[in-house]
Amino acid sequence: QPYRENRKGRGGTQQVLDLSNPAVQEFVFGVVDRLMTAHPDIAYIKWDDNMTLYNYGSTFLPADRQSHLYIEYHRGMDKVLRRIREKYPRLVMQSCASGGGRVNYGVLPYYDEFWTSDNTDALQRIYMQWGVSNFYPAVAMASHVSASPNHQTGRNVPLKLRFDVAMSGRLGLELQPSKMTGKEKEFARRAIADYKEIRPIVQQGDLYRLISPYDKTGYASLMYVAPEKDRAVWFVYKLEHFLNMPSPAFRMAGLDPGKRYRITELNVDGKPVPQDGKTFSGAFLMENGLEFTVGKEYASRVLELKAVE
Structure with a gap:
């Protein structure tokens, strides 16, 4: 110009x-x-x-x-x-x-x-x-x-x-x-x-927000569920690390309560979660959740869920 x-x-x-x-x-x-x-x-x-x-x-x-x-x-x-x-x-x-x-x-x-x-x-x-x-x-x-x-x-x-x-x-x-x-x-x-x-x-898939990182719980968690509710992927991230820091019962969402899902941990680096390879009902996963140790500092877990007959 x-x-x-x-x-x-x-x-x-x-x-x-x-x-x-x-x-x-x-x-x-x-x-x-x-x-x-x-x-x-x-x-x-x-x-x-x-x-x-x-x-x-x-x-x-x-x-x-x-x-x-x-x-x-x-x-x-x-x-x-x-x-x-x-x-x-x-x-x-x-x-x-x-x-x-x-x-x-x-x-x-x-x-x-x-x-x-x-x-x-x-x-x-x-x-x-x-x-x-x-x-x-x-x-x-x-x-x-x-x-x-x-x-x-x-x-x-x-x-x-x-x-x-x-x-x-x-x-x-x-x-x-x-x-x-x-x-x-x-x-x-x-x-x-x-x-x-x-x-x-x-x-x-459909996104479900489970634990917001802004809620200051020390964790963040979300999951995606296929429209047919036959498959899902669940993520958890540890944001803080203190001595003897407890892990909550990680409850899921968006699943079919009547279906049973096999748990498979992805990106395993060390020992998988105790629930790896086991099956749980959708109702149990949403109402009771899974309890396990996420890990130490900067730890995370990814679980794949597949519906089984």
Whole structure:
């Protein structure tokens, strides 16, 4: 824009394109279209939105429409995304930058998932994902296993907790295999295989909130149940650790009281819970619950439930 200082974003290079302008919409679509035409095997695109409108104003919109820039910008983006989705329906796209306001219902029809936060610390993600899942489904909530110590908090968290938290959303990995031990690689292989088994339940099942991390009980717990109530996945995370700290009776929800369910612990790292391999009625699991030790600091458990005849 003439006579205005050009302010740039991250790295001193970023600028926002004026998507209210149809010519710009055509340009942005063309970038993706040419990329996919040249490389049709591309299956995944991470679309970052890290820049805010520093230089507010549009050289395309008339003077009496400048106040509508945000509205027209989103309409322009909607048109671009709609064209991409129509031409490349199988392309998986992630909308990135929740802090930039790109996690919203207006773009969910076009993106398969959103980047929940750059903060991937598993302990903090328990709280974060509890809140986000009040509004957005697990199938769209990117929840990745990252390295330890965490790049933002510096906290060292066991690989098991990192996987157990990420498996309650849309599991992904932010790990460098060359820096993992053989034991960690083997655990990751088993955890990924387990997630592929429970993925339909987590991503398409009904969410039940059991123990809120904000209730200060020292635990957080939630579960997903398949619509047919024949399968379920239950998660518990230990948030605090004190000497002789008691564990509550973990009661479940959403099950069929008349069905019997076989318990299988996933992501086992050490001894499984005593109930592993045993069957219980849905009524018992919801009214009485299961009692066991979750573990020491940064401990967690994941149980798969399958209805048996």
